[in-house]
Amino acid sequence: MNVEEIYKDAKALLEGHFILSSGNHSNRYLQSAKVLEDPKRAAILADALAMMIKESNLEVDTVCAPALGGILAGYELARSLNVRSIFVERKEGGMELRRGFEVKKGEKILICEDIITTGGSAMEAASIIKKLGAEVVAFASLANRGFCKREGTDITPKSECKLPMDTPLFALDDFTFEMYTPEECPLCKKGSIAVKPGSRNN
Secondary structure, X not given: OOHHHHHHHOOOEEEEEEEOOOOOXXXXXXXXXXXXXXXXXXXXXXXXXXXXXXXXXXXXXXXXXXXXXXXXXXXXXXXXXXXXXXXXXXXXXXXXXXXXXXXXXXXXXXXXXXXXXXXXXXXXXXXHHHHOOOEEEEEEEEEEOOOOOOOOOOOOOOOOOOOOOOXXXXXXXXXXXXXXXXXXXXXXXXXXXXXXXXXXXO
């Protein structure tokens, strides 16, 4: 499966000058919502990701996604794994498990995002799940930005990666884009104006 081509076909691999959720800048941006708006395409990607997880013999009871970006990916992955789907959402700056969702002590939870960059949102979700007594057994995403090491690759994790080394990360492909602080961004120095195409603070 050529995941990059799937993103390109969906016009979800953008080129330009973008502000990432971290505040850094990049000349490329992954917009997974464009990929997931087609249910057939979403199913193909989720089924491929689920196959990787099944082949690892990992036991999963529930998939939990951080809202908003991870909800569709998490739901599709849960469908393919034939397990329950829940999500945590941000309220007053912090993540919470709401809407009547509950987890049991010892329940094996997989945290799913559409894209893993440093894993910050995934770790926020994991922290909530652990506080409620459940066990986080793995992380998963459609795409990995290359800061964290996914299963089946020899990428060296970067210092920015927030995911724990002892918990597996499953993803379909690595997308390693150049990234700059606003002060060091060569596009800004050329006079280009950065835009923020993501869901936060828009």
